[in-house]
Amino acid sequence: MKRLFISLLLLIPVMTFAGCSDGNDGPQTNLPETPGNPGNDNDDNDNSGTVTPGNGKILIAYFSRWGNTNYSADVDASTGASIIVDKGTHRGTTEVVARYIQTAVGGDLHLIETSDPYPTEFDDVRDQNHAEQAAGTLPELKNYIENIDQYDIVFIGYPNWALDVPQAIRSFLSSYDLSSKTVVPFCTNDGYGAGRTYNSVREEATGANILEGIAIEASNVPSAESQVQNWLERIGIEREDPQGASIRITAGGHTFTGEWLDTPLANEIRGMFPLTATLGRYGGREYYGSMPQRPTHTEEGQLRFENGDITYCPSNNTIAIFYAKADDPDMGQLTMRIIPIGKVTSDLAPFNEMDSRLEFTFDN
Ligand SMILES: Cc1cc2nc3c(=O)[nH]c(=O)nc-3n(C[C@H](O)[C@H](O)[C@H](O)COP(=O)(O)O)c2cc1C
Structure with a gap:
């Protein structure tokens, strides 16, 4: 047709x-x-x-x-x-x-x-x-x-x-x-x-x-x-500069790799590595949970995300990993501001299969 x-x-x-x-x-x-x-x-x-x-x-x-x-x-x-x-x-x-x-x-x-x-x-x-x-x-x-x-x-x-x-x-x-x-x-x-x-x-x-x-x-x-x-x-467009240091995240028997941003907030949180937090699945798009301590740096933040983004939310002091639905008309829009601090660059598919609540460890 x-x-x-x-x-x-x-x-x-x-x-x-x-x-x-x-x-x-x-x-x-x-x-x-x-x-x-x-x-x-x-x-x-x-x-x-x-x-x-x-x-x-x-x-x-x-x-x-x-x-x-x-x-x-x-x-x-x-x-x-x-x-x-x-x-x-x-x-x-x-x-x-x-x-x-x-x-x-x-x-x-x-x-x-x-x-x-x-x-x-x-x-x-x-x-x-x-x-x-x-x-x-x-x-x-x-x-x-x-x-x-x-x-x-x-x-x-x-x-x-x-x-x-x-x-x-x-x-x-x-x-x-x-x-x-x-x-x-x-x-x-x-x-x-x-x-x-x-x-x-x-x-x-x-x-x-x-x-x-x-x-x-x-x-x-x-x-x-x-x-x-x-x-x-x-x-003459080249691959964009890597935005920061390499990191590893382990959860539920999976290891993910990613990049950590070089911003004051991201660096402060990286200073807390190895950082362990219990994160729960929300909306089929993210895992999020409370930070063990509140960072002092902050930024204005944004109401959108890309799949793979690792973010900090100052309003409720949580860290999140977004793994799906960035383009979903309903779920792609946020109501609370988040600040990108890193990005998972390895395959995001395992996030769909993991338990809905588990311990995540972020490390260098
Ligand atoms: C309102 C409308 C006008 C279009 N006009 C043209 C046109 O003038 N010339 C052309 O080659 N294609 C035209 N197209 C076809 C689209 O450019 C083409 O199918 C495009 O690849 C669709 O991209 P999208 O799937 O990202 O919307 C038109 C399509 C629409 C809906």
């Missing part, structure tokens, strides 16, 4: 996406690139930028229809609903590329989510997008990254929507001062390449150093990992 959807896309003029039957809307009037030659970007992208030296910390922010649509639980990935099933897990097409980037160079993933989900039916999303692009609407976003300052490199990923970025990308980029950062666009599409999206990213990320982007046709995404790696090498 998706094949059919894609084939139809190639036959149907871009008006179908743009929904601009009256032809009056400026943003939709440019011709798309030749469908027979997808993946070549028709924006001029001079690739003159270089990566700014810094701490090398990378953010990979992306928008996908999956994660922004209330699909029913039994949604069929073959219906053209922009979903890839990867080892039993549903993922957006752009999300899959985001994960290739993370595997290659590290970095924190961030799903750009609008407060109001998009409709499930393609025609309805197309019409809503058309209206939003024509009016320049900036849809409200669900999450705000409080500590954007820590990132030097911001990847920004999106599907080509009517040859341009979904308006949520404009909402995201215009929410932050990215002028001192390197911004790298990546795009998935059904045959029309990047359209004018790189120019739109340049418009919104005022003053940022914009590197050459990549546009990958959705049907090629499942086999595009090496293409992504080659592109990252070509534009």
